[in-house]
Amino acid sequence: MTNKALYPVRALRGRRPRFAMALGAVAAVGTLAAMTASTAGVAAASSSQKNKIVPLVVYSAQGYDKLITQDFSKKFHIPVQLDDNSTGPLLTQIEASKNNPKWGLLFVDGATAFAGLDTQGLLLRGYEPNVSWDSLGSQALPKDKSYIPTGVTLAGAMAYNSAKVSNPPSTWQELLSSQWKGQVGTNDPSQSGPTYPFVAGMMNYLGGVTAGESFFSKLKSNGLVVNPTNGPTLAALASGQINIALVQSSAAVGATFSDKNIKVKYLDPVTILPSAIGIDAKASKQEQVEAEEFANYVLSPAGQKVMQTGDPTGDSLYYPVLNGIAPRKALPSLTGVKTQNINPYAWGPRENAVNAWYDQNIVQ
């Protein structure tokens, strides 16, 4: 019996891995089959929809985007596929897929990003909705009409703890005085999208990159606390770690809803940060038409209403760019506040260099 059993055992040595290979083959074939089935489905769907309404692919980082795309779909019977992400991943997707883009419309904050995409020829130029721009809108509209402003917030708004600060600074230079040593906080422009326009705005106001670097170096010497994004900086303000936070205006005003001690003030000049819509230059004609329709809707009274109510403590806290649309009551008035626009085509290309300098000299 022993000898009889020994023979097949010897003959079978090493077969187990072969069985494993077969199992692997089945798994791999299954995966590939699933992949092929899916692609075939997509291809068939896209060919059957030629010259008809196509899904509008919206890349958006706005807090109210789900509501506004749903309302648009309902009103115009155009299906929308929403990629709701932070601005960083959306721009990464666009850059990585620029040989074969799959997006139709981009809806984020920051003119520099749009200018960068425009410089690469990725945005449809020359489309302007038939609306009545106010002064903020007119300033934010680019000459080549490659993107469409939908509202503005302010980069580098000053939120302060009124329980501890009764007389907040009234100029940027005052922040450098010993009175505010260790009490000022802001964000890292590498992690927080709205912070680069603030840094670039300060450089623009002070006369250039070198003067701006000098300002931020002095601010650091005075104990500047740098957190990654608006949330942690405002948390540091609320906890008392800092008494002054330089953040995006919508975040600063939003914080006043949950902490009554937080107040907001704008120092002169404060930099305008437009939210905007850009349309993919390589999208199909039909999708471009639908994207234009979407932009028109966003700038209509109905669209503005959704924008102003969809994210009441966040992105809805913007200043409108249209005549006849009033800002929400919680927003401080801009009367008497000096605002500035930075040229996104000049400051956009400097973003990586400025952020790298900031990371190495201010954050570290």
Added chain:
Amino acid sequence: MTSVVTWAPETPRDAAPSGPRRRREGLRRLAGSPSARTLGRRATQLGRPVLWLSIILLILAPCACFLVLAVSPRLFSQGSQWFTLSYLRAVFTGGTAVALLDSIWVSCAAAGMGLLIGFPIAWLANRTTLPGRRFVAGAMWFVLLLPSWLPALGWQRLVQPDGVMYRIGLDFPFVTHAIMGPFGVVLLLGLRCVPFTYLAISAALAGLGQEFEDAARVHGASRSGAIRLVAPILAPAITSALAIGFAETVSDFGVASTLAYTAHFPLATYQLYADINGFPPSFSGAAAIGWLLVASVAVPLALQARALRGRSYAVLSGRTRPVVRRELRGRAKAGAIAFLSLFYLMALGVPGFGAISSSLLADFGTSLQLTFSNYRLVFESSGLAGPLERSLIYGAITASVTVVGGFVFATLLAKKRTKSTKVLDFLLLAAVALPSVVFAAGYIFAYNLPILSRIGINIYQTVTLLVLGYVASSLPTNARVLVGAVSQVQRSLHEAGRAHGAGSVRAWIRGVFPVLSRPLTMAWLLTFCGIFLELPISQLLYAPSSPPVSVAIQDNLGNYHFGTGMAQAVVAVLFALVAVAIVLGGYRLLAPKGWRRIGGGARG
């Protein structure tokens, strides 16, 4: 001792079975029939090329498409140069070089720490009468389930200036300095490595019968001497745990972007992220860092190969004897309980406190005013149900595909080392070392080529590509975790089945599967937990309008709704825990007693 794997005597050919018995008999005959054998042979012949094709399509092509950008940005329209070494040169200078060196020593330290903590816990849970040992495994899944940024935020909240520690009157600036610095980074990443060590060592211990310790004791060895004898038998699991700990740490982004960033202690993954997240993104700069991360895994691989060379670790067979647990008494018992409690306090208590306090406090989580408003928002209007359901389904599909692939790769890695298995080993570990964002970007470059669209293949922004990305990112880890258990299985288990007339598949199902059922279940859960809250791949590859739960959470965290996002995270983790409990409970209730005993390895 009763053998767990028993084989029924052959039914006489002239007998006429009926009903289910006849069906079983028919299936068995079919399995052993010449046509089935031919089919099996063909599948085996096809196996190797198909396997390598799947590796090329799933892992190699996307990674290569990304990494090639380091020397040829123009290939994917990311620059003007067809060939340049400038990006690779830049990696060796300035802050990137420092970050890279920091990443390597931190990963070594974290992997070592993971082993130092994970090994004793695995031993205590599997080999002693430690009170509450049945909950150790479940709690370990909890640790694994938490995304690494969550513990980092919890620790920060506790020890940062003006944090909770100071608010309750504990003025310990040295603790703040220690945690908000390299020590804290190593501690957190080391705690992150513990579940990997625990899983690898537990699986190996489960297959290590009592006979080795008995043999040592019979020959006069003390208890510690017996342990010294047994520990080297666990070498595959130990080296596997170290290698995977290193690779997981070197590719971690959660701690790099939170605690390490705040501590001004930059790690390579953060530099890589900064390159990708900048505008315009520097994919070429990120790819250059990626190359060095891949190269860095050569170190643990070489050490592993050196440690295991020329030895066999096949100890698990049908005759493996259940282990008798060591009775813990007095100081040993108190010490073991204190050690385990301290670990779970650091790994779960602190992050749990951070997440729950953030979700219960409305004003940025800094006062002591409790409110359920964030939870109300989650259940009323955040639209969490869809993403939660999607992530559960994606996790289950990914885990099921991955566990099959992981077993196949582990089987190949566990057998005699050839050139192809060495290449496979390196590829898998190198893939673990690559941050997920590299996979995600690589998938866009590889599967969104215009030529693919021209021939009708449009899988970018579909669920298919997302799941493929998940599978590709979790397969290497899964295979590495299974290597320890698979390398212990003796061939005799399968051969015994074949010798008794069973076909290859049947012999495997009856002979090998029961022994591996527990490690396979654990590997399934490992993947499920990893995918459920996975963020970088989800962010870049999810199909529009179908966000997974991690994207939905990040959407709130990034849009000033920190409390709502944290409440979503707490709810999501609870759901995942329920899923883990169902799988573990299901195994306990449904698996035959013999499966659990041979996989469980211990009595009492």
